[in-house]
Amino acid sequence: MRGWHIGKVFGINLEINYTWLIIFGLIFMSVSSELSDATREVPQHQLWLAALVTTVLFFVSLLLHELAHSVMAIRLGMKVSRITLFVFGGVAQISHEPRSPGVEFKVAIMGPLMSLFLAVMFGLLDKAARAAGAAPIWTFSCHWLAVINALLAGFNLLPAYPLDGGRVLRSILWASWKSLERATRVAATIGEWFGYTMVAFGFLQIFTGAVGGGIWMLALGWLLAMMAKASNQRVQIEHTLGDIYVHDLMSSPVATIPADIDLDHAAHAYFLSARFTAFGVEDHGSIIGLVRMDDLQAVPRERWLMTTVREVTRPLDPEKMTITADREAVEAMMKMAENNAGRLLVTDYAGSIIGIISQSDIMRLVRVKGGLGI
Ligand SMILES: [Zn+2]
Structure with a gap:
């Protein structure tokens, strides 16, 4: 999930979806509305100002929560590329699963811990403001922030993965x-059931008239259940792919199409006859990129004779489109997911392309191993 860039702290990009x-x-x-219920006869502009400050501080609290995770992750040698705020709060993009x-x-x-700390801080601020005789609207705002941070700490501490x-x-x-x-399976299963329970409570709330809160609970529960389910599946895939490497699953050599033939020729002589969904594009003996079935589909049929394969080729980006043959298949899966790619070109130590690996090659193995129970 990406968003607008709002700043950078400790080398971490902060984004808003x-x-x-x-x-x-x-x-x-x-x-x-809570502020106007709690305080009497406050001018409208002051009410809005207090509500705005409180809302901004709430999001600062969320950011600090995610930053606390991120700073510890960085200290322990992980990479954190960005923190994104989205509809259900914040999420820190930590580069890989923890090692221990x-x-x-x-x-x-x-x-x-950060949320608890903030709850205590806002609680103390509330007390201090009261003692100093501050306007009720500001003490209420501190009180609200203390409560919401305590709730955030409590909710996040529920033993429901993720x-x-x-x-x-x-x-x-x-x-x-x-x-x-095994640990992930248990923690994620609890997470999944917890999510479904929240969904059920959400429905109950909707039917008893609390529509807003009910929809919120339902959506949050559903998101949690889906995330738990996905983690469960991912760990199972990783387990299945335990000691499988890219060179075990790659197709070699890469089927190629010359860069300068037209799309009509490519469709009939290559895609249809070999029945592959992607080819390497070859120019003067080296592979310059990939061409996929949907790259052809994106060009209107009547233009196929006038368009060359080179014009629709996705140029080779070694960072995103290649992987070396001695890497684990799991890593290839993750790289494909990160870059939204269905396949990667496989290179040897010297960087020359020796094969291609696709998501469906990997998933086929996962299905077969799963089916055999090994
Ligand atoms: Zn957290």
Whole structure:
């Protein structure tokens, strides 16, 4: 999930996804109505100012929660490329799965600890403001921020993977069972059921009249269940692909198409006759990129005779489109998912292209191994 870039802290890009505007608006409205209930005869402009400051501080709290995870992750040698705020809060893009239970525990616990710390800070600020005789609207705003941060800490500590508490649980199970796969299965299954329970409660709320809160609960529960399910599947795939390498699954050599033939010729003489969905594009003996079936589809049929393969070729970007043959198949899967690519070109040590590996090659193996139960 990407968004607008708003700044950079500790080398981490901070981004806001457009869905976040919805939640910003909702929180702003709910804070202003709570503020006007809690305080008497405050001018409208002051009410809006207080609601705006409170809403902004709420998002700063969310950012600090994610930053706490990220800073610990960086200290422990992981890479964090960005933090994105979106409709359900924040998410830090931490580059890979933790290497040990200890690392996972430390990274997971930091977020809720930060939220607890913020809850205490806003609580103290509330007390201090009261003692100093500040206007009720500002003490109420501190009180609200203290409560919301305490709720954030509490919710995130629920032992439902991939919530922070679920990660803490997984790290403990992982340490005692010495099996990441088994620990993830249990923590993610709890996460999934917890998500479905929230969905059920959401429906119940909707039918008893609390439509807004019900829809919120339902959506959050569904997201949690889906994320838990995806983690479960990913770990199973990683387990299945345990000691399989790219060179075990690649097709070699790469089927190629000359760069300067027209699309009509390419469709009939290459795509149809070989029945592959992608080819390397060859120019003077070297591969300059990839051409896929949908690259042809994007060109209107009547222009096929006038368009060369070179014009629709996706130029070779070694960072995103290649992987070396001695890497694990799991890594190839992850690289494809990150770059939204269905296949990667495989290179040897010297960087020359020796084959191609596709997502369907990998998934076929996962299905067969799964079907045989080995
Ligand atoms: Zn967190």
